[in-house]
Amino acid sequence: MGRRAAMTSVEVLQRWAAESPPSRGEMYAAAAAYLNGERGAAVEALYRGMAPVIHLVAFELSYGSLERYQDLVQDGFAFLGEWVHRLPKRVLARRVSMARLFLADLKVHLEDQMAMERGGVSLSTAMARFLRQVAAVKRNLEGKGLPATPEAIAGEIAKPRDGRRGREADPERVSWALQLLSVLELDRPVGEEGSTTIGELIADERYDPAAAFEAALGESEAKETLAELEAAAKLATEEEEALEAFKRLGYVPKALRAAYERAQAKLRWAAGLTGKAAAA
Numbered sequence: 001m002g003r004r005a006a007m008t009s010v011e012v013l014q015r016w017a018a019e020s021p022p023s024r025g026e027m028y029a030a031a032a033a034y035l036n037g038e039r040g041a042a043v044e045a046l047y048r049g050m051a052p053v054i055h056l057v058a059f060e061l062s063y064g065s066l067e068r069y070q071d072l073v074q075d076g077f078a079f080l081g082e083w084v085h086r087l088p089k090r091v092l093a094r095r096v097s098m099a100r101l102f103l104a105d106l107k108v109h110l111e112d113q114m115a116m117e118r119g120g121v122s123l124s125t126a127m128a129r130f131l132r133q134v135a136a137v138k139r140n141l142e143g144k145g146l147p148a149t150p151e152a153i154a155g156e157i158a159k160p161r162d163g164r165r166g167r168e169a170d171p172e173r174v175s176w177a178l179q180l181l182s183v184l185e186l187d188r189p190v191g192e193e194g195s196t197t198i199g200e201l202i203a204d205e206r207y208d209p210a211a212a213f214e215a216a217l218g219e220s221e222a223k224e225t226l227a228e229l230e231a232a233a234k235l236a237t238e239e240e241e242a243l244e245a246f247k248r249l250g251y252v253p254k255a256l257r258a259a260y261e262r263a264q265a266k267l268r269w270a271a272g273l274t275g276k277a278a279a280a
Helices: 003-008 010-019 024-035 039-063 067-077 079-085 089-117 125-143 150-158 171-181 209-234 239-250 252-270 275-279
Strands: none
Touching (some): 125 150, 125 171, 150 171
């Protein structure tokens, strides 16, 4: 069974829920790895733990009751709030900033993974920003007469600038971005046998409603959590208020209900039931 079928099949989801629910240990290990600088590995580990949760919640909100998977969802989405709660207050402000970066990386990873599951390349806002960054670094290196290899570009992206921490960039991901940026013709053949064109790999944004729901849920959860973290960061000097903001991250059912309503709006848009289509 392929990756796309495995992630969307009801039977596979039910089997996964019964046999191998994600553990909090994996979530805490991912957070610890991130703080130790292993950002790529941390995001990968966290995605492996959370992806099935995202799909299970999407399925349950669409076709059944949320109560059955309430504990599972709590383990998946409440880990960050509990993790921050255990930190000494003196390091809270710094860890808030680290957590924001961690969730930003996770959001990018989720967008990339969901785009691949839809069967093509979907240029999310985060991916478009990454492509612009790769292009800018490439021009800068070439302007200095230096080789703009994927490794060199990744190294430049990782360097701190203007007091801001650099972002880890996988040379393979940079190489993919360079290939996409260098494409002048959408009918250029790609793949081992050259039987596929670049144009065929670029996903149509009008994807099917089920995929729209799954993507909307993942994106809204990440955005909502980032919003909470940003609010907490502004209140970092007032420790009790910051801790209270993180405590709210544990109340998942209400957040999921809001995410569901926003996802339904995206579903209606994807099905062409809003605006002029709805009036017609």
